[in-house]
Amino acid sequence: MKSYGFSTKSIHVGQEPDSTTGAIITPIFATSTFVQESPGKHKGYEYSRSGNPTRAALEKCIAALEEGVAGFAFSSGLAAESVVVDLLPSGSHIIATNDLYGGTFRLFEQVKKSGNQLEVSYVDLTDPGVIERNIKPNTKMIWVESPTNPLLKIIDLQKIAALAAKYKLISVCDNTFATPYLQKPLLLGFDLVVHSATKYLNGHSDIIAGLVIAKQEELAAKVKFLQNSEGAILSPFDSFLLLRGLKTLALRMRAHCQNAQMIAEFLAQHPKVEKVLYPGLPGNPDHLIAKAQMAAFGGMITFFVKGGAAETLKFLENTHLFSLAESLGGVESLLEVPALMTHASIPKEIRERNGIDDNLVRLSVGIEDVEDLIQDLDHALQAV
Secondary structure, X not given: OOOOOHHHHHHHOOOOOOOOOOOOOOOOOOOOEOOOOEOOEOOOOOEOOOOOHHHHHHHHHHHHHOOOOEEEEEOOHHHHHHHHHOOOOOOOEEEEEOOOOHHHXXXXXXXXXXXXXXXEEEEOOOOOHHHHHHOOOOEEEEEEEOOOOOOOOOOOHHHHHXXXXXXXXXXXEEOOOOHHHHOOHHHHOOOEEEEEOOOOOOOOOOOOOEEEEEOOHHHHHHHHHHHHHHOOEOOHHHHHHHHHHHHXXXXXXXXXXXXXXXXXXXHHOOOOXXXXXXXXXXXXXXXXXXXXXXXXXXXXXXXXXXXXXXXXXXXXXXXXXXXXXXOOOOOOOEEEOOOOOOOOXXXXXXXXXXXXXXXXXXXXXXXXXXXXXXXXHHHXXXXX
C-alpha cells in the first residue's frame, strides 16, 4: 500500500475487516495461546509473546508509515531501546547525541554500561564531523534524536546516515518528537527507527508503548528474535489503543504544529521570556535544516523564563490549561522543567554543560484552541 497517502495507510494497513465477523476494527485478541492442528501446524500464531494478531496489525501499520520492512511493538519506549542496544556485541561503543532523553541516558549509563560493557560517547551531532573524530575500533552504532530532547536541535539525518554507512555502523534515530508524519529517517538512510509510542503516535496519554522499525530484513530478523527472547511485548489491548491513535495521527500532528508555531512566535516576543528554542522560528540556527528535512516543525517548544528557578516555579504554578506533568504528545497541553523532571537522571554538571538550566521549560503543545493556550501562558508569565 505504499502508493497510498499517509492517512490512508494509517487507517487501513494491517487493519482489514475481520474475516470471521466482518468487524471493521481489528479485534482485541486477548489470548495467551493458540490451538494447533498438529505440532507446528497452525494458523500463523502459537503463543502471544511470539505473535498476536492485534499486535501484528499494529506492527504492520507502523512499518508502512515509517517505510520499513517490519515493525515491532514493545511494552515501553525504553524496552524498545533496550532491545536495540542488545543487537550489539558486549563491549561495543555507541556515538550518541549529547542532547538526549534522560531515560535513554540512564539506560546507557546505569544499565547497559555494566550489563553489556557498553561504551558511549555523547557528542553534538549537529556537526556530523564529530563522528569521524570519535570512531573507535569497537564503535558499532550511532544514536540520534531529531528534534532532540529537550533542546530541539535538528540533526542532518542524511549526512549522519551516510557516515554510518561509510563506517558500517548501525544508525538509529529516535523519531518520537517528529513522528513519521513529519520525517521518515529510514528513507534518509537510517537502519532503525525507535519510538516512545506513548507520545504522539498514541496521542491520548492512556498507554505506555514502544516501537522499533527496521529498514532491512537482516536487522528485522534480529530484532524479532530479541523481542521474543526478552519478552517485553506490547499487550493486545494496548496494541488496539495504539492502532486507534494512529488513525488520527495526521490530523493531530497538523494541529500540534500549527498551535506550536503560533505559541513560539508569541513567546519570542514576550518580555518575561529570555529565549525560545523552536525550529520553526526563522532565527533558529537549525531552521533551514528542519525546513528541508521535516514536513513541519513539530509540537514541542523549549524556552527559558527570565530569572531563575524561583521565577520558573511561579510560572509553572500559575498555568491552568497547560498541566505540569512528564510525557508529551497527547491532545492536551503539558509543560515541565527537564532539569527537575524528565532529565533529572542526568548529572547536574552535564545538564548545565548542555544548556539544560533550571529556568528551561519544555512545552508539549496540545490541540486545544490556540487563543486559549496563549492566554494561559500569558497569564502565568505575568505572575512571574
